[in-house]
Amino acid sequence: MKTSQAEFFKGIKRIVVKVGSNVLTRDNGLNLAAIRSVSHQIARLDKSGIEVILVSSGAMAAGIRKVGLERRPDEIPKRQAVAAVGQAGLIMEYEKAFARYAKKVAQILLTRDDLSHRKRYLNSRNTLNTLLAWKIVPIINENDTVAVEEIKVGDNDNLAAMITLLMDADLLINLTDIDGLFEADPHTHPDAELISEVSTIGRHIEKIASDIPGALGTGGMHSKITAARKVTAAGIPMIIANGGKQNILQQLLSGEPHGTFFVPKGKKLDSRKCWIAFSSKPMGTVTIDRGAALAILDNGKSLLPSGIIDVSGDFGMGAPVRFSLKDGGTLGTGLVNYSAKDIRKIMGKKTSRIEAALGSKPYDEVIHRNNLVVVTDN
DSSP states (O other), rough: OOOOHHHHTTOOOOEEEEEEEHHHHHHHHHHHHHHHHHHHHHHHHHHTTTTEEEEEOOHHHHHHHHHHHSSOOHHHHHHHHHHHHHHHHHHHHHHHHHTTOOOOOEEEOOOOOHHHSSSHHHHHHHHHEEEEEEEEEEEEOOTTTOOGGGOOSSSHHHHHHHHHHHHHHEEEEESSSSSBBSSSSSTOTOOOOOOOOOOEEEEEEEEHHHOOOOOOSOOOOOOOOHHHHHHHTTTTOOEEEEETTHHHHHHHHHHHHHSSSEEOOSSOOOOOHIIIIIISSSOEEEEOOOHHHHHHHHHOOOOOOGGEEEEEOOOOTTTTEEETTSSSSEEEEEOOOOHHHHHHHHHOGGGGGHHHHHHHOOOOOSOOOOGEOOOOOO
């Protein structure tokens, strides 16, 4: 194992483990051996003092086979019905598997709304912390039965990343049916080389990931790279590894080199800033000039009205809003001190002129530095 990776494994106390559909299902339904293996490994980690939160796929795939369908339905009501059928069987098998080790489990079904609204986000975190304190294993899945496009997380890779940030975990382990990220799809290119470590997620890595699909789940390798981008930007490492390998979790946490390790960027963000950057639902965008961008990126300054050149969206005070350059991508997200209507009145003006424009000046900053997070491409 490389020294850089070993450093991040020191003192790990809490991890999120995501297990994909291709690990948990087979042609005739759920892969019971895989469920028992994952349960056994998590029970052992718990006994060693490591808290584990499990994000488990498999409900949709299990439901498809249980109902007798040949493929994933296109219609939303049918997908939701299939997920309901599959989820019941999935959690029952986990409950039986963990009972062998005197471990209780709890089912948590979430939508994007549960994580984008601050109060519900905090309620979710409090519930999960209580379960962990009670030594109960939380098993999380997206609530496919009620989720529609507007409130979908998207896929369980993304959900696992959001849970990792929500719970301030030390590591995300993403278990799939291949050994990690390869230079090409190993299913069709047997000689493809494994990429053991990724320190920068650039266009080359994204292109490779886009060419490696997932057979049963909603996301292939590309969704795993998107998840890695989120957690590493927040200062948390991630590993993609083969969930079919015996005792893979113990091997990884004991320092054995398996899979692909994604190196985190900078120091770990606190949970509140993780919510602002990755879980909140931006309600609009403020476009800023290069001077404001440099002040934020290089000097850690707040965003003042003088640096804003445009506003899009209709949002209120306290809303999460993206900030970006006119000729560039999004630089980050922050919570605004003023509504979109008021920002339009004060943009481009010095702070000394806010009161004249609005009749009062509750804040100098449109976004205070404590309420903004810079998230640029790796």
